[in-house]
Amino acid sequence: APAPAPAPPRRRGGGGSREAAAVPAAAAAAACAGRPRPRGCPAPGAPGGEVNVLLWWEPFGRPRRMADCRRRYNITGCRLSADRSRYGEAQAVLFHHRDLALHGAQGLPRGPPPRPPRQLWVWMNFESPSHSPGLRGLAGLFNWTMSYRRDSDVFVPYGHLYAPPAPRPFVLPRKTRLVAWVVSNWNEEHARVRYYRQLQEHLAVDVYGARGLALAEGGVVETVSAYKFYLAFENSQHTDYITEKLWRNAFAAGAVPVVLGPRRANYERFIPPDSFIHVDDFPSPRLLAAYLKFLDKNKPSYRRYFAWRKKYEVHVASFWDEHFCKVCEAVRAAGNQIKTVRNLAGWFES
Numbered sequence: 496a497p498a499p500a501p502a503p504p505r506r507r508g509g510g511g512s513r514e515a516a517a518v519p520a521a522a523a524a525a526a527c528a529g530r531p532r533p534r535g536c537p538a539p540g541a542p543g544g545e546v547n548v549l550l551w552w553e554p555f556g557r558p559r560r561m562a563d564c565r566r567r568y569n570i571t572g573c574r575l576s577a578d579r580s581r582y583g584e585a586q587a588v589l590f591h592h593r594d595l596a597l598h599g600a601q602g603l604p605r606g607p608p609p610r611p612p613r614q615l616w617v618w619m620n621f622e623s624p625s626h627s628p629g630l631r632g633l634a635g636l637f638n639w640t641m642s643y644r645r646d647s648d649v650f651v652p653y654g655h656l657y658a659p660p661a662p663r664p665f666v667l668p669r670k671t672r673l674v675a676w677v678v679s680n681w682n683e684e685h686a687r688v689r690y691y692r693q694l695q696e697h698l699a700v701d702v703y704g705a706r707g708l709a710l711a712e713g714g715v716v717e718t719v720s721a722y723k724f725y726l727a728f729e730n731s732q733h734t735d736y737i738t739e740k741l742w743r744n745a746f747a748a749g750a751v752p753v754v755l756g757p758r759r760a761n762y763e764r765f766i767p768p769d770s771f772i773h774v775d776d777f778p779s780p781r782l783l784a785a786y787l788k789f790l791d792k793n794k795p796s797y798r799r800y801f802a803w804r805k806k807y808e809v810h811v812a813s814f815w816d817e818h819f820c821k822v823c824e825a826v827r828a829a830g831n832q833i834k835t836v837r838n839l840a841g842w843f844e845s
């Protein structure tokens with residue numbers, strides 16, 4: 496297993512259009528001052544204390560073994576559980592949006608017992624706004640957000656770059672093919688399919704997935720590594736919505752990503768400007784095709800897309816262990832701030 500990667504920079508509670516209602520810490524502490532301490536009132540910031548994190552729904556209804564956060568990420572004192580009888584002692588409860596949308600708000604915990612005053616309800620979502628039904632009606636319910644957005648309370652991107660003290664030397668995989676694309680959800684309405692249709696008039700693209708060539712299960716990285724370029728086209732275009740299509744399918748495979756997603760400037764908040772090609776860099780798919788053909792014939796120009804590898808390595812997020820452990824860590828790091836996400840839909844869709 497690769498060494499745990501350092502966390503990417505986190506900007507806690509940037510909040511978009513949310514309002515964080517700050518209540519004096521003393522008032523918050525008073526609610527938990529009873530002796531014995533009321534249930535649900537462990538001090539989250541207590542160093543060395545255990546943090547109980549409850550998963551209200553297992554994502555997509557698939558039960559899984561809970562991660563050992565200490566072994567995998569050197570995060571100690573986490574007790575992750577999907578056992579609802581532990582609700583009262585949980586400092587944080589995670590609600591996965593897709594399952595919440597499926598069950599409706601009536602599926603949320605309802606008293607008795609009442610919602611413990613210090614308990615954090617964490618809204619967790621890794622789909623884009625275009626694929627997140629039912630965002631309305633969730634205002635004022637949650638304390639924290641957890642998503643791929645950098646301004647989430649718990650920011651877990653699909654991947655990130657890190658600069659190890661001594662990066663492993665990068666060896667460019669042997670390239671025998673030009674452009675690959677893996678797509679499972681084929682939708683003619685998607686910008687990515689429309690762009691592909693124009694691009695393939697000028698350039699042969701090997702399409703894998705439901706509509707194309709068969710891909711061995713788990714074989715994406717190996718297959719793509721033989722290609723010079725990979726179409727890291729997102730299913731929808733939103734702020735910070737940059738998925739495993741970039742991190743795993745392209746970067747981990749050692750292919751140069753051709754991206755279609757948020758704007759170039761948004762990508763550059765996460766990765767070096769010379770590590771990728773953006774479709775917006777070209778006035779037309781025809782000119783992009785011409786550029787890719789140029790790079791195919793010009794090795795030094797092509798190799799420049801790997802210069803950043805001297806300094807950085809790629810970390811691809813591991814669903815869901817990394818996510819749950821990160822929440823645990825964030826709960827421990829949090830102070831006594833009281834916070835409610837007032838305008839979830841407005842923020843997430845911005």
Ligand SMILES: *[C@@H]1O[C@H](CO)[C@@H](O)[C@H](O)[C@H]1NC(C)=O
Nearest residue numbers: 498499501565568569570571
């Ligand atoms: C694990 O975390 C502890 C405390 O944060 C730190 O002192 C230690 O160096 C870390 N170990 C590794 C292997 O990163």
Ligand SMILES: *[C@@H]1O[C@H](CO)[C@@H](O)[C@H](O)[C@H]1NC(C)=O
Nearest residue numbers: 613614635638832833834835
């Ligand atoms: C969490 O949000 C609820 C609902 O707005 C609020 O009553 C509670 O005080 C918040 N708790 C924390 C710890 O922020």
